[in-house]
Amino acid sequence: xxxxxxxxxxxxxxxxxxxxxxxxxxxxxxxxxxxxxxxxxxxxxxxxxxxxxxxxxxxxxxxxxxxxxxxxxxxxxxxxxxxxxxxxxxxxxxxxxxxxxxxxxxxxxxxxxxxxxxxxxxxxxxxxxxxxxxxxxxxxxxxxxxxxxxxxxxxxxxxxxxxxxxxxxxxxxxxxxxxxxxxxxxxxxxxxxxxxxxxxxxxxxxxxxxxxxxxxxxxxxxxxxxxxxxxxxxxxxxxxxxxxxxxxxxxxxxxxxxxxxxxxxxxxxxxxxxxxxxxxxxxxxxxxxxxxxxxxxxxxxxxxxxxxxxxxxxxxxxxxxxxxxxxxxxxxxxxxxxxxxxxxxxxxxxxxxxxxxxxxxxxxxxxxxxxxxxxxxxxxxxxxxxxxxxxxxxxxxxxxxxxxxxxxxxxxxxxxxxxxxxxxxxxxxxxxxxxxxxxxxxxxxxxxxxxxxxxxxxxxxxxxxxxxxxxxxxxxxxxxxxxxxxxxxxxxxx
Amino acid sequence: xxxxxxxxxxxxxxxxxxxxxxxxxxxxxxxxxxxxxxxxxxxxxxxxxxxxxxxxxxxxxxxxxxxxxxxxxxxxxxxxxxxxxxxxxxxxxxxxxxxxxxxxx
Numbered sequence: 001x002x003x004x005x006x007x008x009x010x011x012x013x014x015x016x017x018x019x020x021x022x023x024x025x026x027x028x029x030x031x032x033x034x035x036x037x038x039x040x041x042x043x044x045x046x047x048x049x050x051x052x053x054x055x056x057x058x059x060x061x062x063x064x065x066x067x068x069x070x071x072x073x074x075x076x077x078x079x080x081x082x083x084x085x086x087x088x089x090x091x092x093x094x095x096x097x098x099x100x101x102x103x104x105x106x107x108x109x110x111x112x113x114x115x116x117x118x119x120x121x122x123x124x125x126x127x128x129x130x131x132x133x134x135x136x137x138x139x140x141x142x143x144x145x146x147x148x149x150x151x152x153x154x155x156x157x158x159x160x161x162x163x164x165x166x167x168x169x170x171x172x173x174x175x176x177x178x179x180x181x182x183x184x185x186x187x188x189x190x191x192x193x194x195x196x197x198x199x200x201x202x203x204x205x206x207x208x209x210x211x212x213x214x215x216x217x218x219x220x221x222x223x224x225x226x227x228x229x230x231x232x233x234x235x236x237x238x239x240x241x242x243x244x245x246x247x248x249x250x251x252x253x254x255x256x257x258x259x260x261x262x263x264x265x266x267x268x269x270x271x272x273x274x275x276x277x278x279x280x281x282x283x284x285x286x287x288x289x290x291x292x293x294x295x296x297x298x299x300x301x302x303x304x305x306x307x308x309x310x311x312x313x314x315x316x317x318x319x320x321x322x323x324x325x326x327x328x329x330x331x332x333x334x335x336x337x338x339x340x341x342x343x344x345x346x347x348x349x350x351x352x353x354x355x356x357x358x359x360x361x362x363x364x365x366x367x368x369x370x371x372x373x374x375x376x377x378x379x380x381x382x383x384x385x386x387x388x389x390x391x392x393x394x395x396x397x398x399x400x401x402x403x404x405x406x407x408x409x410x411x412x413x414x415x416x417x418x419x420x421x422x423x424x425x426x427x428x429x430x431x432x433x434x435x436x437x438x439x440x441x442x443x444x445x446x447x448x449x450x451x452x453x454x455x456x457x458x459x460x461x462x463x464x465x466x467x468x469x470x471x472x473x474x475x476x477x478x479x480x481x482x483x484x485x486x487x488x489x490x491x492x493x494x
Numbered sequence: 495x496x497x498x499x500x501x502x503x504x505x506x507x508x509x510x511x512x513x514x515x516x517x518x519x520x521x522x523x524x525x526x527x528x529x530x531x532x533x534x535x536x537x538x539x540x541x542x543x544x545x546x547x548x549x550x551x552x553x554x555x556x557x558x559x560x561x562x563x564x565x566x567x568x569x570x571x572x573x574x575x576x577x578x579x580x581x582x583x584x585x586x587x588x589x590x591x592x593x594x595x596x597x598x599x
Binding site for chain 1: 507510511515517519520521522525527529530532533536537543548550551552558559560562
């Protein structure tokens with residue numbers, strides 16, 4: 001397969017995504033709610049796939065199969081538990097309540113929603129700042145993934161910087177033009193494409209090697225421990241830590257959290273909720289089993305190489321490998337484009353606008369719209385430039401971001417469901433858990449594991465404890481509006 | 495619907511989480527139809543979770559949320575209008591519209 005044909009497939013795919021973005025552009029009106037939330041009108045298929053495609057990233061196609069290759073396919077269980085069940089429950093507990101509040105009070109970001117309830121611009125800014133801190137490395141991770149994928153596919157003919165740059169440029173183009181609606185539409189295409197591509201890839205591989213029975217038999221001969229549940233790597237604490245941290249982290253990721261505001265109706269939320277576990281199984285089983293089986297099929301993977309492209313190159317024709325790589329890039333783009341948009345909305349609404357209003361400058365709709373788009377360009381370009389100098393491994397970066405976001409989840413849940421939560425309480429919970437997790441990650445003073453449990457989980461518990469304890473010993477500030485989150489009938493005394 | 499119902503559903507949720515990974519098959523390496531038996535359990539469990547979620551969405555949706563969603567969660571009069579809030583019309587109509595389109599009665 002020639003280089004130009006491979007490139008043709010990849011570029012053709014990018015152009016298709018761009019065209020879809022452009023057709024969505026014709027429907028946009030120039031308001032922030034439309035740019036960020038498609039005017040809260042997303043239907044079931046689009047919401048489901050856009051959230052799904054957003055969740056999945058370079059990880060599903062590269063780091064995940066790599067782990068399955070090196071350690072066995074137990075990752076499927078962790079992913080199923082975190083994304084299929086824990087996240088689905090949070091979809092209801094956090095998502096539905098957020099959606100109701102968003103409908104009622106026009107919230108666009110999490111910080112806005114909490115800042116309003118607790119009467120605190122500072123809290124609003126804090127949540128935005130913490131979110132952007134973790135979002136940035138994760139966007140970078142996607143670019144690293146895209147650049148590496150293209151480099152592997154073309155045997156180095158497209159260097160890393162050119163591949164990552166190409167993807168970044170395309171994303172900027174359609175995010176800036178079409179906003180949430182364009183993203184949701186392209187995500188739907190990308191999500192469907194990923195599902196189909198993964199299944200075809202698995203079936204193709206199995207046809208070549210003689211079915212799942214012989215593939216698993218080969219794996220058993222090569223590494224019997226991979227077929228048995230559990231190992232030194234997959235301990236119960238490790239699996240549960242991952243599932244909890246990533247499951248809760250996902251719900252606080254700006255691009256996922258913001259989708260809670262974008263649903264068109266309650267029915268849309270209900271249907272997506274019920275379909276969630278099935279969708280997870282449909283994607284994770286084939287993509288991670290390919291990685292696991294590769295171990296028994298004598299596919300040699302260099303220490304920092306990715307399994308999936310290597311397996312495909314060995315067992316399927318070049319055009320098909322190129323198609324799946326395009327699918328993987330779809331996964332990365334559909335995560336990054338949403339992250340760019342959400343990152344930009346957190347910045348403009350929760351940091352820039354309050355500051356501008358504070359300095360008594362008027363921020364018109366049109367100006368906010370412009371700043372949002374400029375924010376997308378700056379954010380994407382900066383992440384790309386940093387990714388050029390800091391290609392740390394995907395997993396480390398991604399894991400840090402998920403755990404970082406997970407620290408926000410329990411204080412937010414407390415705020416949503418526990419009446420006595422005070423401004424000081426939620427502030428203390430967020431600050432303490434972030435400080436703890438950051439120190440565990442970047443210093444040696446705070447250990448990274450506690451009897452097998454990760455610092456991410458311990459930090460979450462600390463954050464909840466701090467929120468509750470400080471709320472109990474403080475009284476609500478005068479500007480707090482608890483009634484916003486609770487039925488007035490039940491809180492008649494307030 | 496009382497706190498008993500809520501407690502019941504919370505229990506269901508915890509059980510769904512607890513057994514998504516078949517701990518009782520720890521160390522088991524039986525292969526059935528080309529896949530480890532623990533993976534089949536997981537696939538079946540996720541299917542079950544989907545059915546349970548579907549049942550919950552149909553019969554208990556709104557439980558424990560703590561705010562009255564209203565007939566179509568139309569905003570109604572806002573008792574405490576936010577000072578910075580723009581007086582944009584609420585998307586209640588859009589919601590009604592998509593509910594109508596989305597679900598046959």
